[in-house]
Amino acid sequence: MIKNSRDMKLKNIIIPALLILIFISCRKDWLNVNTSPNTLPSSTPDFTFAAAANRIAATLGPNELGEYWSGHWTQSSTYILSNTIFGYGFNNTNFDYWSGYYDILKDLQYAIESAGSSGPLSYFGGTSRVLKAYVMQIIVDLYGNAPYTDALKGLGSLAPKFDDQKAIYEDLIKVLDTAITVLKATPLTSVYAGSDIVFGSPSGSAATKWIQFANSLKLRILMRQTRVAGRDAYIIAEINKAAATAEGFLPNGLDVGSNPGYVASAGKLNPFFETWGYNAAGSIQSLARYPRPTTFLFSNLIATKDTFRLKRLAYPIGGPEANPYPAEIVANYAGVPFGAPSGYLSQNTSYIGPSQIKKGEFNRPMILMTNAESQFNLAEAKQRYGASLTGVTGTAQSYYEQGVKEAFRLTGTTATYGADKATTLLTSGIDLADWTASPDKLKAIWMQKWLALTNYSGFESWCEYRKNNFPNIPASASTASNAPRPVRLFYPQAELASNGENVLAQGTIDVFTTRLFWDVD
């Protein structure tokens, strides 16, 4: 071997250096880089509640479908007619709202579990329970039996079994009871006010409003069951219980809306506005040409001379960007027959109106529940149960008239055309508008409720239609006049593929005949 001093030096340097390298690379701790720097390891109930509430508001699908299937809207023939919606040619891969709602429920469940039972954050345990009941009712109203007690457990139950729909309904009332208890105990601390995107500001009255919302939600759940035999006593007792709370139902003028602070930026506008209205830069969206108010909606409004509200629910032909813009006279408003496949191009028909879409007004709250709905529910409850509802002090007529007024307020009819417009309608002497002139009070309530829900709560409107079979929505022009209409949706393909046994245990689902428990005829 050749040895010289230079090599020796190198050797002296290299070998220890390499040994150090070995030593360093052996330390297990060196591997400790497996915590994602991109996502959070956990969340807090306030943040996760806000995420869930916002996503509930942004889930347009069921409301959109409801607007169609309750006859408020149809589509223009600028787009090829959707056979899934207007020909009822859908299967278990269409309208999968299931997965999205359970995803939201997981967030709510996380918020409930992490909120604890004391401390300021437990407030969000209360609000999350209210929304849990809100979402779970939608799931039942879409699909009937659904996983509930066994759901959202992760590895705890990888194939959640289904619960009976009626039992879920009953439990939701209990969930709301717990929510009310929690909210009574814990007011909203102003530090967390920003996370309550529904009632957070002002924070002082937020808990009260949530309790009122919870009571009105109970009312929605209970009133859905009025046609189920043998439920009256239960319904009366529960409504009385809700009415007996100091907070009561949603007070006049208070709608339930969610607003995280929409800003003029793509993906951050009011989702309704951004989908069928304008983009962040103020250009009208292509999809503004898609949904169209039905001729049926217009004829019902015109029949009761309710034309001022009509101008809030719709834009004249050509829409808000028409140039020149047509005069806002009834002659310039053209609806589309429900399900008409052709002949109604977008430029020749009315657009969804300023009650929801007005250029520049991208930051309106998304409505979760209208005040009018609560009023009409009270009206129907009082009409049905009268004196048995000891806690509900007003008359059916007073709630009915308040409901109409709330609808006029929310659509902007009052602000634009004057406060007398609602009164004019209510004293018009016309059936289904004027209480005293309406022989069938329930039908009047249903008609005005159906109108009030337009553009805001399409899904609720479709539920009402399934329950009441009123108003007489015409058959889709794309189907035979006596064609059956869907009464529910299929369990989605994804659930069938991964939880097959439990889905199949629900029996064969026929979307035209397998009715929900509250849909008795």
Place this chain on the structure above:
Amino acid sequence: MRKLVLLVPSLLFLLTGLFAQKTTVSGKVTDDKGITIPNATVKIKGSKAGAIADNDGSFILSVSAGTKLLVSASGYKEKEVDAANNMVVVLDLENRTLSEVVVTAQGIRRRPKELGYSLAKVSNTELTVGRSPTVAAGLSGKVSGLLIVNANNSVDPAVKFNLRGYRSMSGNNDALIVIDGLPQPPGSSTMFNLLNPNDIESITVLKGGQAATLYGSQGVNGAIIITTKRGQKGRLKVSYSSSYNVEKINIMAEFQDKYGSGSHYATSWTTTNVANGTYKANYLDRMKDNWRSYENQQFGDAFDGSMRPLGRTLADGSVFMQPYSAIPGIREDIWNTGYTLNNQVSVSGGSDYSTFYLSAENNASEGIVPGDKVNRTGMRFAASQEYGNFKIGFSANYVQARYNRTTFNFYDESINQAAHIPLPDLRDWRNNKFANPNAYYNDYYNNPYFRLDNYRQRYQDANFNGTLELTYKILPWLSVFNKFSAMNNVRTRKNTVGQFFHSNHAKNVAKVPVPWDKNDGSGITRALTDVQGSVSDESNTENLINNELQLLINKNFRDFNLKGIVGVNGYNRKTKNVGISSASIVVPDVYNVDNRRGELGGGESNTEERKYGYYADAQVGWRDMLFVHSTIRHDASSRFYKRSRDYSLYAYTYAGVDVAAVVTELIPELKNNVLGYAKLRAGYNKNGNDNIALYGLDPTFGNASGFPYGNTVGISVGNILPDDDLTPEFVRTLEFGGEFQLFNNKLNIDFTYYTQRSEDQVLTVLIPATTGFTNLRLNVGETKNWGYETDVKIQLIKKPKLQWDLVLRGSINENKVIELYPGVKEFQVSGYSYAGTYVMQDLIYPMLKATSYVRDELGRIVIQTANSASQGHPLITGPLKEMGRVTPKYMLGAGTTVSYSGFTLATNWEYRGGNYMYSDLGRQMTFTGSGKWTEHRAPHIFPNSAYLDAASGKYIQNTTIMTREAEYGLWVDAYRVIAENFVAPAWFIKLRDINLSYSFSNNLVAKTKVFSGITLAVYGRNLITIKDKANMYADPEFSFTTGNGIGINNTDQTPPVRQYGVNLNLNFK
């Protein structure tokens, strides 16, 4: 070699340092290329004394003056030389195939006869024969068992490398690419795409897990090891090479040229419409009703040459009138002719103890998509120096590549324009009023040239990579070696969309002129949305460091030779991506996010992963004819690490053993005139694989959609639920093979059979959404993968002036899903809802599934009989049906080289087959009515159809029921949605490359006094492609993904091209 025994005492003699009164000479043994030959025997002539050169070819010997040495090495001819200090002994090959040292895992050099596993080598000459600017295209078809999917032919092509099929159902199956010792992360081909193929010395492909064990879990899918040039000893060599080639469309999808713009405007067939007479009975009349001046679909009436308007009346009152007839060649003319210009220079040289290599390259290409281009400039420098027992080497490479491409789907836009639209005349959308988006005829698809210009992405890679190697020889049989490699890549990108506001005339006033207005309402239906313009800017950096420290042992014990490595490896990869964006710009043409309305968009993503491993590799050779080789490795990966997790969950050990037996030497009687050499080999090994998404152990919590809104934060629970006990997955491989030389080396055959089993894979399976999650990540499932490979080399003619070689490389691969997650029979890998690739229990994967025809027991297509608009149309099945595998079952490569005098003709062909493809282009072309197959628009009997006879309950051959509305509905509503129509056998034969070169004779060149060699070549790539008749759409090799779910192509892949060009190569004196 048996004389080796005699040498051992002298070796020991040396070691003990008991020198006789002699001088010491040292030297080195190399081959004719200057590559060192390890373990050569150096004997003193006429004596029993001598030495064995070390792993690096160096030897030291004590000799008397004037001694002659006999130097020999297995596979080389023995040579007699005079002993001298610092001598370099160059040995000539006895038999190149067997003896040429190959680089295996971790840069270990071995002779092929020693190897107990399958390995392939591709030389620079083979790689660059077609002058491909990228390595991937040059490698296709040149290694048996290596599937290279050239997924598209854009200026920045995506490529997939796969060895021996698929092992993992949902994880990575791509071969590991190692460039100069630096393992490239899966899915990241940054460095690979930037490599100049000419800088590559050789590529070694280690097909099985055994060979790749030394690379740790990343080597489970086999490895492609690229060694770049390091320079050679000898005089200075300077060479210059320049090539220019053009590329043109090779295969167009099949288009119809009979019908112009139109859609379903004619009154539909309904009983009511028939009764009241609004439905026109003659399809020709309905076609006339279907014609529209502004349609993207092509279901109008037949071309008749009449003058008709395109679109609507312009603001100035003019109307774009054009003849209503197909423009010949229009479908091809809208694409450009691409070109590539490549210039490069290299300088190399070295003395006995040093080498260097220097190269510079510029490659400029323009693609067939108008405006798409790339420019790559790079430099490489490598050098080595020896100081006695110490050797230092390094290489450094810097490359910049600039890409300028559209983000827009030009192909899709172009098939939405009928054959009578004079598209090439409409390129100048700024000045040609009819080409301007305000007046462009098409209501639904804009002017494709406007879109090309308006939607751009410009990105640039700046890549530095380098290695530093230190070797120190502690003892003649023991060295320590350290290799440090690093790579740093920065990609900066700017995507822009230009602002365009439509005029009020375009939006609200423009109408189709009378008499062509067809009662289409009072105005326009154009879904025009103003383009606000946008800009996004991002920067991605990647830092990769890999260090290998090894002790190398090479020692002889009597008849045995031990070659061993003990090593430790550390690996660190870090990436950072930061981007900012704005969805609208204020001042046109200024693309900076400061020039915006609304909020600034953006985000960041960081990753880091680390691994370390200890390994040992030992090969024991007996009399140079029997070799037993085994490896063991212990790895720990950060992907499975958590402080709270047990060591066994993130660290794993695996091992393998293989045997190589040269049977013709073990049993010399086998050797005869026919069989000159035979080797058998067998191997078994188990490989661990940390096949899990980064940070895949934790449930995630991310910003919910839209959040934050100002100060309002919303955080959502993630949807993937990881199992607590996740561990790496293992693959077990069994491999057998043999190598045979026949007819005096005129025929070489190499044969391999392998089988692999992969258990407890890390799968992310679908779970019910009602659990609160959508997916569960766990260890489950099992697959089997097996196949054959064979390489045949034939020397057809070998004469001084004329040589002709033929190489055939064939392989067959099969796999099967043995077990899936309980209760799960299949899951989708990629694709669409109507056609996709799936993993299915008991079947090969990925399996192509598609919506299909309903067929009777005779295979006839069942049609609708009900009296409706779709009477006579084929029925569609509900569930998707299996169509076949998407990875090729058979692959065959054939290369041949003929040399005569100074001429050389080299060609490489490749065949792949046994697989299927789905083309969404076909579906799109059916929707638009541009596909040739949609030409049958007269009512007709659907071919090979049958219907159910209600009375008998039997299927009856259809001879009576005509297709109703074949001018539109049949195609768009029925044929289009049956995805089976666009499934075709994916076999192809391609002439991958052809090269005819001429080297000017030495005499002629010598006269120039400047050059030592001049070579002129003409070459072509993909000049010929033969594909299945049923594939009327695209190159069957194309794929919309380079992930596991290949076999599906769409309009994102442009039509395939062929390239031809000329190359000049100059070597200077």
